[in-house]
Amino acid sequence: MIKLVALDLDNTLLTNDKKISLTNEKALKAIHEQGIKVVLCTGRPINAIWHYIEQLGLTEATDYTITFNGALVINNTSREVLAQQGLSxxxxxxxxxxxxxxxxxxxxxxxxxxxxxxxxxxxxxxxxxxxxxxxxxxxxxxxxxxxxxxxxxxxxxxxxxxxxxxxxxxxxxxxxxxxxxxxxxxSLTTDKSVGLKALLNHFDADYSNLMAFGDAENDTGMLKAAEVGVAMANSQPAILELTDYHTDTNENDGVAQFVNKYFAK
Missing domain, CATH: 3.30.1240.10 (Hypothetical Protein, Haloacid Dehalogenase-like Hydrolase; Chain: A; domain 2)
Structure with a gap:
């Protein structure tokens, strides 16, 4: 059973002009309201993506973000750090x-x-x-x-x-x-999948409860680890080969297309 949906941003959730479409917004808000965790996974710090967090309504006490490609797992509202690692x-x-x-x-x-x-x-x-x-x-x-x-x-x-x-x-x-x-x-131990594992453990869940969307090399770990790892149609060829789950491009609301179909089951 999928309990957490993890989303890369650039060329995955975001359109080419760095926006979340209304179609993607509606789909993700719908599953969030059903109690499924929606987690943005990015290489950026949380302040750099706060407008996306607000747009999706990910501001409840139990909402988290994976930042710095897994080096920091942070609570969206309290800014409490759940997990952290890095380089000296x-x-x-x-x-x-x-x-x-x-x-x-x-x-x-x-x-x-x-x-x-x-x-x-x-x-x-x-x-x-x-x-x-x-x-x-x-x-x-x-x-x-x-x-x-x-x-x-x-x-x-x-x-x-x-x-x-x-x-x-x-x-x-x-x-x-x-x-x-x-x-x-x-660091050798830093990866989006590692940050997600810490977050899943926090919610008494594991990779079998994870759906992840990505398109690029830095998404490899979480796409391989997830029970449902979804590659965008615009993904790098190596990413498309990682998983049997594919969806449309970031420009054509690929995230919403897959989410709506999967959770309509």
């Missing part, structure tokens, strides 16, 4: 050295703000929601826990970055391409 500054040293040697940008995110690293090439990383960007050199980066590091650049530059990653770096980080222009470096 020391963990980031090899990645910084690699970016410096190869001319790549680097943005480091804690759980509240972004630190564009100024001794590296310029980044194109952006976030909505009035998130603070504090440019700093790597040496001056505070010694604290970080949710993730992002390399944001033209897709061709990131293709080159991925092609030149060393085995050492691949073994040290969970590396995912969340968008064509964004490559993310997470």
């Amino acid at each position: 500054k020391a963990d980031l040293v090899p990645l910084h050295e690699f970016c410096a040697a190869n001319g790549f940008p680097m943005d480091v995110l804690n759980f509240e703000q972004v630190y564009p690293i100024t001794d590296l090439n310029d980044s194109i990383y952006q976030l909505g929601g009035d998130i603070k960007f504090e440019p700093t050199s790597f040496d001056d980066l505070p010694d604290q826990l970080y949710a993730k590091t992002v390399a944001a650049a033209d897709p061709a530059i990131l293709d080159r970055l991925q092609a030149t990653l060393t085995d050492e770096l691949k073994a040290k980080y969970h590396i995912v391409r969340s968008q064509p222009h964004i490559l993310e470096f997470l």
